[in-house]
Amino acid sequence: MIRYLAGRVVQGLIVIFGVTIAVFVTTRLIGDPVNFILPLSASLEQRARLRVDLGFDQSIFVQFMDYIGNVARLDFGTSTKFTNQDTLDIVLRFLPRTLILVAAGMIIAFSVSIILGMLAAIRPGKVTDKILVTLSLFGLSMPQFFLAQMLIVVFSVRLGLVDIGPGPWTHLILPSIAIALPAIGRLAMTVRSAMIDELNSQYVKTAKAKGLRRRRVVAVHALRNAAIPFVTLAGWELIRALAGFTVVVEGVFGVNGLGGLAILAIRERDFFLIQTIVFVVAIFVVLINIVIDVVYKFIDPRVKLT
């Protein structure tokens, strides 16, 4: 177990390293970071000075070693947008709101999709099943930003129900639903097909033949086995929500979280802030991946962590 986890941590470090290299290559080899940071109107002199200040005049190899050294010391440079604040501090300040948003969205998504998927699987091909399948296909086909906008239009503009302005917690209700809905569509389909397979299996027939109540057969016996494909996809949804979808949703709702910060940093060309955001997100991605593997072990003792 411990040896396995150590292996996974090494693998995770490789992912973080790979992402770091990707950002490095993109920003320093494909594009010129000086052009990226400074506005078009900057003079040649300003450009030259910044290049020397930030060490971009050195060879790419020296730059890379500096960069890796700084990352290892958790020194990510200072922000240009938030004058001279440490970028890691900024990111850590914006992080909690995103974590709450993603956590709330995923809790909604996981619980609703399990219930809907089970309902659909109990009688495949019947009305409930068909409605759920159609709805989730429609949900999958909508861009997430459009879904978020429709939530605003319906609940906020038409019905005036939910306060989406800056407030302590209420303003996270609609964004977390916007994060949850597409995930519900995908996950409910996974639960449905896994449950259909399990309900047709021998052990379920045995359990039924023994005279167990159907509710118990479905909720206890079948669900636990159907949980294995579900956990894989749920983890993937969580990762995608944290490293992508939250950017879109926070952008639409104007939430001041990591996603909003990412858009701001890219728009304001805040070079070091972007690097820090990607780095922190990568750490979370790796952690989630490791947690999923451990969860597997708990659900299915047959899984060997090697």
Place this chain on the structure above:
Amino acid sequence: MNKKRVSDEFTSRTSETEAAIEQEHSMEGRPFEIRSARIGMFRELLSDSTGFIGLAILSILVFGAAFAPWIAPHGPTEGTLSTANLPPVWSTAGSWKYVLGTDPQGYDMLSRIMFGMRTTLLISTLVVLIAGIFGVTIGLIAGYMGGRLERWITGWIDVQVAFPGLLIAMIMIAVIGGSVSSLVFVLSFNGWMVYARMTRGVVLSVKQQPYVEAASLVGASAGRVMFRHILPNLTSALSTLAVLEFARIILAEATLSFLGLGLQFPDVSLGVVANNGRNAIFSAPRLSIIPGLFISVLVLAVNFVASWLRVALDPRERDKRFAATVSHHGGVQQ
């Protein structure tokens, strides 16, 4: 003479064979294979109503997009402030001149959507082609060559898959600028891994088959074995995957452009149209709703086509479906 003996054998078995055929015709035993063999993929389409609707909608949208320069009522950036904010035809003040109304710049919404869809479809097609060809080639090489090369490639794929592409794509676009070619590059860079993974999986499963070994034994080059003997196994799985990826890339392009990291004025894609309406979500929600609906309908149609293809190209899926219809209508269900 060899042939003759075989045919003799057949004639001698005629009665047995016919009994077998009859049994299969009577749909006892294994009826599904018979049906799969008899019905072509387009007959399958007629019996699949959602697939048919999907293909019909998709054809209309593709037609409108492809011929936009000739059939669109206006240009994508044609209009002045005098034509600004006109309502669509279904509101009382609307006119057929601007069917879906105009935006605050005075541009006709319908025309912008037609031209936008043109660009969106172009980008998505190019990305599917480039990412597909690259991914399949890498997957073939990894699966067929094996060894250290395979470990390096799968490691590379794992790293790229582990980190979702949107953030990286946003940064890349911010650095290299938003244009059709840069979007195609960035989206291909983020999308080739699925093809490679699937291809490698199939290669590993067919590599030990006698016909593949036979091909390399008679001296076929590695390239010939990979592309002539192994690749055909992938056609059905790959074409379904490509259609699903097509839908995903339409959404990805729309998202990037919506965030302002896609095409720049005067270029227009569906995401750009959605982005233009973004700030008027409270005052004029139709500017967001109309492009959003078009994207959704386009993606939905593509998804319908994908589910038809999945069933039509894969005999096992067709069995399952046929089995389902039998159990519904024939009462085989327990």
